Amino acid sequence: MPSRPPQVSLDKARTEQNLTYIRQMLAELRAVAAGEEADMLCYLIEMAYIEAGDVLEGERPVNIAKTLI
Template sequence: MFAVQSFYSICLKINFKSTYLSIRLAESKAMKETKEQAYQELIYVHDTLLQLRQIAQNNRYPMLAYFIEMAWVEVSDVLRSQFGQSAKN
């Protein structure tokens, strides 16, 4: 982290503002892609847990269905708190 900050400082001191801005833009884009990937992965987990809960219920494993449902609730809460939206049920 220190090396990255030093590089930014050097870019600014030498007046490489365009280079500095390009780096910041690339970082911003990478962070956005990472956040989108995390969102898509959580949606996948959310949907898969619903399917697993149904399988457990169909096979008469109520305790297993309950624990899977609790995991589903947790994923729903994470989606709501971190991404400001809830997944489709």
């Protein structure tokens, strides 16, 4: 009988997939906002895009509240 991967590994993989999806959607939203010349929206979406990338690269935690405890 094959062994199952630990739940932590599955949770981490799911989180990574979700963050990758969010980052992709942010890139699309940024393009839409740029097309509308919505400068402030472009800026805010870009910041969220960068944050998602930082989390994916391990430079920032997913949940900063957990690191403050």
